Amino acid sequence: MVEKKGTLLEDLPHGASFASAASGYDDFTANISSVLSLPRQLKYLMHYKVKLRKLVGHKRAEDIIRTAVFVMSMGTNDFLEDYYLDPTRPKQFTVEEYQNYLVSCMANAIQKMQRLGGTILVVVGVPPLGCMPLVKTIMDATTCAENYNKVAFSMNSKIQEKLEAISTTSRMKIAFVDAYGIIQNAINNPALYGLSETSKGCCGTGTIEFGNSCRGLETCTDPEKYVFWDAVHPTEKMYKILAEQAVEALAQKLLV
Structure with missing residues (x-):
């Protein structure tokens, strides 16, 4: 487990995060950005359990x-940084084959979580990739790029199918968060969520900047009205909406 300076061991029973920005189900995705792969995150989970004991x-x-x-x-x-930008995976897989590969990586990770004692899981689906301002800019589209959205939608269907199979053959309680549907609904019906800007991000031009490239740039005056913070990531408000849906989905699973 990676412990930040100042982290107290007494905090460990309350939770831990092994997440790594720019990672994915595919190890190759993590290698592209030199971040923690999913297997490495699971290894840290194992270390966490040892420390907890x-x-x-x-x-x-x-x-x-x-x-x-x-x-x-x-x-x-896995799609935006890997499959659609790096030539390696497209030479090895069709889009559908790559989706199946990612789902198998996810299933293997869940198996390892189970072996470590995990019984409750929330999986957040892939958002509507074609609605991201960056993708729309690259595709020179004024509306969501449907070809990218179809890939995300299909990927989510495969994820849900696999999760249902895992739930059936194990005692694990698994909730799926439909990030695709939630974000698309916010884009199509922003007033329902108190939003008004759905086509660009809050930082910089809102069309190409994301992550570190937003550093030092001007931001919008009211991010609470935006679906996207930058050209890729949702705003804090949008993440809160997703989190609330995750809690609700999990509560329903735990009642069964």
């Missing part, structure tokens, strides 16, 4: 892991 004892550690909510949210970078 030393801190609170074996039984208490097992209880904490068993009742913890595991969250997986990835897939976007």
Whole structure:
């Protein structure tokens, strides 16, 4: 486990994050940006469990892991940073084959979580890639690029199918968060969410800048009205909407 300076061991029972920006289900995606791959994140989870046992004892550690909510949210970078930008994977897979490969990587990761004691999981689906301002700019489109959206929609269908199969053959409670549907609904019906700007991000021009490229640039005066913070990522308000949907989806699964 990577511990930040100042992190207290006493904080470990309350949760930990092994997320790495620009990573994905595919190890190659992480390698492109030199970030933590999914297997490496799972390795840190194993280290976390070892540290937790030393801190609170074996039984208490097992209880904490068993009742913890595991969250997986990835897939976007597998397409935008990997498949559509780097020539390696397109030479090896068709789009559908690559989707199947990503789903198999996800399933393998879930198996490892189960072996480590995880029983509750939330998986966030791929958002509507074609509605991202960056993709629309690259495609010179004024509306969402449907070819990219079809890929995201199909990917989510495959994810859901696999999650249902895993739920059927195990005692794991798994909730799926339809990021695609939620964000697309916000874009199509912004007034329902108190939003007004759906076509560009809050930082810079809102059409091409994202991540570090937003640093030092001017931002909009009211990000609460925007779906996107930059040309790729949703705003804090949009993430809050997604989080609320995740809590609701999980609550329904736990009641079953």
